[in-house]
Amino acid sequence: MENRELKIHARNVRKKIIEMIYSAQSGHPGGALSATDVITYLYFEKMDISEDNVSSLDRDRFVLSKGHASALLYAILDEKGLLDEDIHTFRKIDSKLQGHPSMRYLKGVDMSTGSLGQGASVAVGMALANKLDQNGHHIYCLVGDGESEEGIMWEAMMAAHHYHLDNLTYILDLNHLQIDGQIEKVMDPTPFKEKYEAFGLYVAECDGHDFDSIKKAFAEVSKVDDRPQVIIAHTVKGKGVSFMENDPSWHGSAPNEAQYKQALAELDKEEA
Amino acid sequence: MKHETRVAYGEALKELAEVNKDIVVFDADLSKSTKTAELKKADPSRHFNAGIAECNMLGMAAGMAASGKIPFASSFAVFASGRAFEIIRNSIAYPHLNVKVVATHAGLSVGEDGASHQAIEDIALMRSLPNMRVFVASDYYETKALIKHVASIDGPCYVRLQRGKSDDIYDEDSTFDFDKVKVLKEGDDVALIATGLMTQEALKASDILKDKGIDAGVYEVVSLKPIDEEGILKIVKGHKKNFTIEEHNIIGGLYGAVSEVVAKDPSNPVYPIGVNDTFGESGQADEVMKKYGLTADNIVNIVMECAGK
Numbered sequence: 380m381e382n383r384e385l386k387i388h389a390r391n392v393r394k395k396i397i398e399m400i401y402s403a404q405s406g407h408p409g410g411a412l413s414a415t416d417v418i419t420y421l422y423f424e425k426m427d428i429s430e431d432n433v434s435s436l437d438r439d440r441f442v443l444s445k446g447h448a449s450a451l452l453y454a455i456l457d458e459k460g461l462l463d464e465d466i467h468t469f470r471k472i473d474s475k476l477q478g479h480p481s482m483r484y485l486k487g488v489d490m491s492t493g494s495l496g497q498g499a500s501v502a503v504g505m506a507l508a509n510k511l512d513q514n515g516h517h518i519y520c521l522v523g524d525g526e527s528e529e530g531i532m533w534e535a536m537m538a539a540h541h542y543h544l545d546n547l548t549y550i551l552d553l554n555h556l557q558i559d560g561q562i563e564k565v566m567d568p569t570p571f572k573e574k575y576e577a578f579g580l581y582v583a584e585c586d587g588h589d590f591d592s593i594k595k596a597f598a599e600v601s602k603v604d605d606r607p608q609v610i611i612a613h614t615v616k617g618k619g620v621s622f623m624e625n626d627p628s629w630h631g632s633a634p635n636e637a638q639y640k641q642a643l644a645e646l647d648k649e650e651a
Numbered sequence: 652m653k654h655e656t657r658v659a660y661g662e663a664l665k666e667l668a669e670v671n672k673d674i675v676v677f678d679a680d681l682s683k684s685t686k687t688a689e690l691k692k693a694d695p696s697r698h699f700n701a702g703i704a705e706c707n708m709l710g711m712a713a714g715m716a717a718s719g720k721i722p723f724a725s726s727f728a729v730f731a732s733g734r735a736f737e738i739i740r741n742s743i744a745y746p747h748l749n750v751k752v753v754a755t756h757a758g759l760s761v762g763e764d765g766a767s768h769q770a771i772e773d774i775a776l777m778r779s780l781p782n783m784r785v786f787v788a789s790d791y792y793e794t795k796a797l798i799k800h801v802a803s804i805d806g807p808c809y810v811r812l813q814r815g816k817s818d819d820i821y822d823e824d825s826t827f828d829f830d831k832v833k834v835l836k837e838g839d840d841v842a843l844i845a846t847g848l849m850t851q852e853a854l855k856a857s858d859i860l861k862d863k864g865i866d867a868g869v870y871e872v873v874s875l876k877p878i879d880e881e882g883i884l885k886i887v888k889g890h891k892k893n894f895t896i897e898e899h900n901i902i903g904g905l906y907g908a909v910s911e912v913v914a915k916d917p918s919n920p921v922y923p924i925g926v927n928d929t930f931g932e933s934g935q936a937d938e939v940m941k942k943y944g945l946t947a948d949n950i951v952n953i954v955m956e957c958a959g960k
Contacts, residue, residue, distance in 0.1 A: 436718055436719055481745070481746065482717070482746050483745075483746055483747060489717070490713075490714070490717055490742075490746070491741070491742070491745055491746035493741065494737060494738075494740075494741040494742070497710050497713075497738055497741060497742045499710075500706065500707045500709075500710025500711060500713075500714070500738070500742075501710050501711070501713045501714040501717065501742055502714060503707070503710070503711050503714060504710065504711035504712060504713060504714020504715040504716075504717070504718070504722075505714040505715070505717055505718050506714070507699065507711065507714065507715060508675075508714065508715050508717075508718030508719070508720050509718065511675070511696070511697070511720070512718075530706070531704075531706045531707055531710060531738070534701075534704040534706060534707035534710075535707055535710065535711075537702070537704070537707075538701060538702075538704070538707055538711060541702075542699075
């Protein structure tokens with residue numbers, strides 16, 4: 380797929396994220412927008428998910444360990460034509476679009492997440508199962524930088540390395556912000572690269588908003604055949620909406636009507 | 652005869668794995684104690700040691716279950732149910748994943764290791780989780796059947812086993828209906844409703860009470876959740892005094908489960924015999940059990956006091 384098409388998909392995804400969170404007047408825009416480009420690339424270029432296999436285990440699977448970015452996952456599924464629910468029901472009563480994704484509510488959600496760090500651990504179990512079944516499928520797992528303050532994250536990576544899970548790729552959304560501020564000031568989880576390498580993972584890095592750079596990182600890790608990998612995606616929290624960028628107050632708050640209109644207008648103006 | 656229930660667990664795992672290729676087993680550096688090492692000997696490719704990382708063990712088990720496997724995950728009850736509680740809540744119970752948490756070394760009968768290792772709250776923790784089924788086994792034969800039973804259930808299960816040996820209550824030919832309260836002995840005067848290791852104490856207490864002129868029925872509850880409401884109500888309606896007997900805090904365990912049923916139709920009182928909302932301590936298992944009142948003699952004393960004969 381051309382970068383131009385990927386950019387259009389990413390723009391649509393961002394608009395859906397804003398639409399959902401505005402409609403619900405609740406949700407987490409900052410960390411959904413920061414990871415939009417890299418997850419758009421993943422779903423449109425790497426994963427073999429389609430209408431035919433969305434309910435099957437017989438495909439690559441994705442764990443959104445930073446489950447509060449649920450609007451991103453729903454928007455991506457919607458952009459792929461796989462979302463079995465109206466995005467405007469997000470976070471509302473009787474909706475399949477739970478505040479944090481639930482695999483029991485919505486097909487296409489490969490693991491229920493929301494409690495931070497746990498998805499990274501579950502992804503190890505999924506990759507182990509793929510190894511047992513020798514099915515060749517890959518597990519992708521998006522983790523947050525603030526989330527990496529959880530101890531289980533590192534237990535998971537230790538195990539992923541121990542079991543030589545070359546069929547597991549973590550993606551770190553490194554936007555440097557968590558609810559209470561800069562990650563380095565709240566509880567510094569850096570340096571990531573050195574920590575991952577010390578835990579035995581292969582590390583690639585990319586500009587998380589540049590499709591050439593993202594493509595290169597995915598290509599690089601796909602050559603690794605002896606250990607789990609992590610792609611450190613350098614991102615901007617709130618990317619694409621000027622007033623949300625690099626502002627931790629947009630971690631978990633919804634835009635008002637004026638902000639909503641401005642956000643959509645800005646995204647529409649973006650060069651594809 | 653006396654046997655260890657955890658030995659039955661190891662044997663059952665091996666037998667299950669032979670006939671079901673989806674069975675996988677996780678442990679957290681206690682495989683010789685929990686007896687999951689039995690499966691490791693039989694098929695090392697399906698035994699995963701998480702190391703001393705119970706949270707990650709349960710997370711990995713959830714991932715296996717999300718991939719269609721039937722994982723059994725074991726550690727001591729304190730760590731399996733307590734340290735990993737929120738992993739079990741959010742990554743196993745909430746998504747209704749088919750993980751079997753089999754916890755050994757529950758209760759005060761852990762003995763010498765002391766209170767840090769004596770789970771008295773695990774039943775309460777696990778019982779409070781939607782989707783979770785909770786079982787407590789009393790003897791070797793029952794454990795073996797119970798492990799096979801939980802393997803056949805599609806959904807999360809918690810099984811509580813103890814460290815030490817317990818009296819054989821059943822034998823090779825026993826059949827089990829785990830959905831029902833088991834009547835071990837009918838008795839007209841009082842009902843002793845027991846679970847796990849305390850079942851043997853309830854049976855002994857019943858014998859002693861008989862000599863004192865009290866006819867005590869003994870009933871075993873294996874499935875604490877869901878609990879056999881009909882069976883419990885029938886027992887309690889049929890006895891003027893009822894006693895729950897457990898090696899667990901009287902808050903949230905068997906007493907809680909039975910009281911929740913009985914309170915819907917109060918007829919006859921139920922008295923708790925168990926760990927009285929206190930931590931345990933070190934000592935030989937029988938000494939600790941005696942000090943904290945988890946013996947046939949103390950059951951007799953309490954029954955005599957309450958039943959007043």
